[in-house]
Amino acid sequence: MKTINLINVTTGIILGAIGFLFAISSLYEKKLRAFYTAIAFAAIILIVWFGYYHFLNFSVILLSIPPAFAILAVVLFFAPDGKISEIEISGSGDRVDERDVMFAREEYEPGDSKYDIYYSAKPQFKEIDDKIRKLPRLLSPGGKYYDPIRSGYIISIFRSVKNLLNEVDGEISADRQAVDAAEVTVSIKKAILEMGAGDVGIARLNQNYVYSHVGRGPEKWGSEIVNSHKYAVIFTLEMDYYHVEGAPGLFMTEESAARYLQGALISVEIARYIRNLGYPARAHISGSNYQIMLPPVAYDAGLGELGRLGYNISPRLGARVRLGAVTTDLPLIADKPKNFGVQDFCRKCLKCAVNCPSDAIPYGDKTDERGVLKWQLNIEKCIRYWRILGTDCGLCMKVCPYSHPPTLFHNIIRKAIPRSATARWISIHGDDIFYGRKAKF
Ligand code: SF4
Ligand code: SF4
Secondary structure (H helix, E strand, C coil): CHHHHHHHHHHHHHHHHHHHHHHHHHHHCCCHHHHHHHHHHHHHHHHHHHHHHHHCCCCHHHHHHHHHHHHHHHHHHHCCCCCCCCCCECCCCCCCCHHHCHHHHCCCCCCCHHHHHHHHHCHHHHHHHHHHHHCCCCCCCCCCCCCHHHHHHHHHHHHHHHCCHHHCCCCCCCCCCCCCHHHHHHHHHHHHHHCCCCEEEEEECCHHHECCECCCCCCCCCCECCCCCCEEEEEEEECCHHHHHCCCCHHHHHHHHHHHHHHHHHHHHHHHHHHHCCCCEEEECCCCCCCECHHHHHHHCCCCEECCCCCEEECCCECCEEEEEEEECCCCCCCCCCCCCHHHHHHHHCHHHHHCCCCCCCCCCCEEECCEEECCCCHHHHHHHHHHHCCCCCHHHHHCHHHCCCCHHHHHHHHHCCCCHHHHHHHHHHHHHHHCCCCCC
């Protein structure tokens, strides 16, 4: 009897303490709903637990039920149960033409030759693109969140990115250094992390992920893109949690712009460093200078899975990341894709779809998009909404349960989700209870 009393009291105290610690952690995240819910949870646990113990303190069997239930829940939360789904890639699709990318299409203006050439070849996009073009451009007067001072600051960051467009490639040193692939891989990864990246990986460059034709940037529009580099060095940049919490609006766009500039500086530096070793290397920077599609390359490098919201979800930083990359022929050691339960989580969660104000994120099943089975974002609806706001939206990134900051509690949940369907079920429903199903903005 003494032992069961001790177990009962100890488990009650542990559960109550977990509730209070989670409440404190929620305060740090500035999540008041989660704070009050955690306090209520801890109080209810303590009242029920010790009330039960006090009034029914007569049977070992009855007293064993609450701790047994708690222990079973913990075991189910962490115990491996079944395989997680992987992203299905048949690789049978054509390469994507960068001229079809929404950000390229936004640049075609009536009266210029690109507009005439593009829409006579792709008339199916003309009507919707013309409607989008009638709305104010991002960061321009007329957008809902336009602010001449702050918008001007963001525009100046994008200008700095643009100034790097001609720095992405350059002369290769004739004095080629003999390198050890393992050593140089470590050295490049270390340099990128020291420059502020969140994570870094190496992928063998799959030619299916190289755009077919130039759609933006200083190179000739419509020219064929040839990039036969063997590897892509790719990295994530963490989007600041509190900036993302400010979505939708200028906070979000400020953060995106700052990360794009940081990504551009890192990739230009790394590409230059590799060329100085005597190997070809090209940086791929934001705005108008990508030759490769970063999300699938990031997946190949083990940096994250594509989620329902259309972004890569990183194992450590969730959806709050931007990507940067360098392609090269420098001998490197490639990483492998990491699957950590995102496909199974997204199938049930749907929180981004519920919160998307433009209805751009699908509720239904994945579709085959050029040989990759994925949830296809309706990019026209998304960008149309951005232009109404005059800024990035980012609500999907903000509400995604993977976007929580890497605190002890969220990290424990991140560890459990890839292993256990119970953990995924509890996390999806727990997220709604503690943080709300619908975001307020
Ligand atoms: S909000 Fe949910 S469904 Fe959407 S990407 Fe994040 S985990 Fe997946
Ligand atoms: S950025 Fe906004 S509009 Fe676009 S998909 Fe996400 S939630 Fe929807």
